[in-house]
Amino acid sequence: MVVSDPHDAEMATITRLGRVDRAELGDFGRSLRERAQLEQQGDLVLGDRDPLSIVLAQEENRVADLVPIRRARMAANPFSFFRGSAAIMAADLARTTSTGVHVQACGDAHLLNFGLFGSPERRLVFDINDFDETLPAPWEWDLKRLAVSVVLAARSLNLGAEFERETAESTIREYATFLGALAEMQTLDVWYSGVDADEVARDIKDKALRRSAALVVGKARRRTQLRAFDKLTEVRDGQRVIVDDPPVVEHISELTMTTVLGFLEGYAESLTADRRHLLTQFELVDGARKVVGVGSVGTRCYVLVGQGRAGLDPLVLQVKEAARSVLTPHVGSSEYVHEGRRVVEGQRLMQATSDPFLGWSSGGGLDFYVRQLHDMKGGIEIAGSTPLELAHYARLCATTLARAHARSLDPAVIAGYCGKGRKIAIAVARFAADYADLAERDRAIFVDAIEAGDIEGTATAR
Numbered sequence: 318m319v320v321s322d323p324h325d326a327e328m329a330t331i332t333r334l335g336r337v338d339r340a341e342l343g344d345f346g347r348s349l350r351e352r353a354q355l356e357q358q359g360d361l362v363l364g365d366r367d368p369l370s371i372v373l374a375q376e377e378n379r380v381a382d383l384v385p386i387r388r389a390r391m392a393a394n395p396f397s398f399f400r401g402s403a404a405i406m407a408a409d410l411a412r413t414t415s416t417g418v419h420v421q422a423c424g425d426a427h428l429l430n431f432g433l434f435g436s437p438e439r440r441l442v443f444d445i446n447d448f449d450e451t452l453p454a455p456w457e458w459d460l461k462r463l464a465v466s467v468v469l470a471a472r473s474l475n476l477g478a479e480f481e482r483e484t485a486e487s488t489i490r491e492y493a494t495f496l497g498a499l500a501e502m503q504t505l506d507v508w509y510s511g512v513d514a515d516e517v518a519r520d521i522k523d524k525a526l527r528r529s530a531a532l533v534v535g536k537a538r539r540r541t542q543l544r545a546f547d548k549l550t551e552v553r554d555g556q557r558v559i560v561d562d563p564p565v566v567e568h569i570s571e572l573t574m575t576t577v578l579g580f581l582e583g584y585a586e587s588l589t590a591d592r593r594h595l596l597t598q599f600e601l602v603d604g605a606r607k608v609v610g611v612g613s614v615g616t617r618c619y620v621l622v623g624q625g626r627a628g629l630d631p632l633v634l635q636v637k638e639a640a641r642s643v644l645t646p647h648v649g650s651s652e653y654v655h656e657g658r659r660v661v662e663g664q665r666l667m668q669a670t671s672d673p674f675l676g677w678s679s680g681g682g683l684d685f686y687v688r689q690l691h692d693m694k695g696g697i698e699i700a701g702s703t704p705l706e707l708a709h710y711a712r713l714c715a716t717t718l719a720r721a722h723a724r725s726l727d728p729a730v731i732a733g734y735c736g737k738g739r740k741i742a743i744a745v746a747r748f749a750a751d752y753a754d755l756a757e758r759d760r761a762i763f764v765d766a767i768e769a770g771d772i773e774g775t776a777t778a779r
Contacts, residue, residue: 339500339727340729343500343730343732344733345733346730346731346733346735347733347734349417349730349733349734352417353414353415353417354414355740356740356744357414358744359746359747359751360413360414360748361409361413361752362412362413363409363755368402368762368763369762369763371402371404371405372401372402372405374404375404375612376615378640379615380615380617382564383608383614383615384773385773386564386608386614387614387615388773390611391612392760392763392764392767394473395469395473395756395760396466396699398759398760398763399427399465399760400610400611400612401611401612402612406465407424407450407643407644407646408646408647409752409755410458410461411647413457413748414457415455415457416457418455418456418726419453419455419456419726420454420459420726420731421452421663421721421722422451422455422456422644423445423450423459423667423718424448424449424450424451424452424454424459424642425447425449426445426459427462427463427466428697428699429466429699430445430447431443431444431446431713431717432697434446441513442670443513443713444670444717445667445668445721448660448663448664448667449612449613449637449642449660450644451659451663451664451667452642452644452645452648453651453725454644454647454648456722457745459722460489460492460718461749463714463715463718464485464488464489464746464748465753465756467484467485467488467749468481468749468752469756470699470702470707470711471484471704471707473699473700474700474704476704476707478750480704481750485711485742485745485746486742486746488711488712488714489738489741489742490739491715491716491719492718492735492738493731493736493737493741494738496719496722496735497728497735497738499719499720499732500727500728507720507724507728508724510669512713512717529703529706546622546631549620549633550603550622556602557602557603557624559604564608565607566605566606566607566608567606568605569605569606571681577604577621579680580636580678580679581596581621581678583678583680585676587661587676587677588676598626599632600623600625601621601622601623602622602624605619605620606618607619607620607635609635616637616638617681617683618637618638619636620633620635620690621633621634621636622634633689634674634687634689634690635687635688636686637685637688638683638684639657639677639684639686640656641656642656642659655679655684656684657677657678657679657684657685657686658686660677660686661676661677661686666724667721667722667724667725672688672689674687675688697710
């Protein structure tokens, strides 16, 4: 299926599944340069904007005692602010040049929203791992958010303007090049393609980089459900209970077992029959509120712990509130009324393989989605990265994003538009540098408001 702007008659030709061949789709992609010149992808067009108001508007329905934590985490540094300000960038991206072609977009495709996790086949795979904002939207928006995150990451390591530009350009070229390769593949081969972490680590030619990749893979492989279970819980009076670590993890009065059991009944209905059966093999033993991420802090998020029949085979589920996507005001509402289902269906479409316990439910008038909290999850730590590691990781994210986009839009369209990738790489890298400057200025406004006492942000950033 090809996803495109439903209001644009010019796009009708690429929605006739089975009637347009790859050559025609490539030609169509190239024709899009007439309405959206490659060089124009580098333009940052800003109208009247109030970044602070956008951040504060997102906090209106959040847990009040957690909001200062969110602010403290966002204020920590420019990259952290960028992570928490997807809504600001979505509003800015809506003013930029676009081909008008939509994919199932991540909506928040920065470097730290990619990572490692265990597949149902128990392989360690690399993929996008955050879909809170997913929605059909212009493919350029994901690519530009990724490029800006590359520049900000490089700045956090003081690697210089030349490295920032070169790494951003190589990341964008990698996206375009890999889409070209996908355009030559059979449809099912594109669908089944993925990134096996062990293969990636083995194929790295540089010895030091290969060694560091192997360490990351090994660390992720050790982050199992059992390890999370042992870290989160302890035995108290013969019963497994979650250990409070406020404000990050704590039991709260609203999270009663009656409420949770009612929620889980609805959640089970979102699973396939075999996975509903698997879920029945676990007994719920405890639940607590958990603070996660940066931009997500203040939304309702809980952790539920279950034990299997042997008592030593745990299941740790994360129940996370699904609010309206930050893209919605700019591209329209999802076809799914339930925001949790929007997240889940988007994740299933974009990921090569998804968590078998991925599902959705409602409770207390709110929508939620559910996934495993830890299942061989891991990723890069930018603060400790070498220039070579960061550049390689950014390119890996680019190929992963290209494959994810190719699952909802024939890759020949974007590949045709991008061509060899040189011009769009130069343009988007220019946009990324300019937007990184803007993000730094926005953070300064945010920090100034905290320091002036206009907003509270003195809580711990834990």
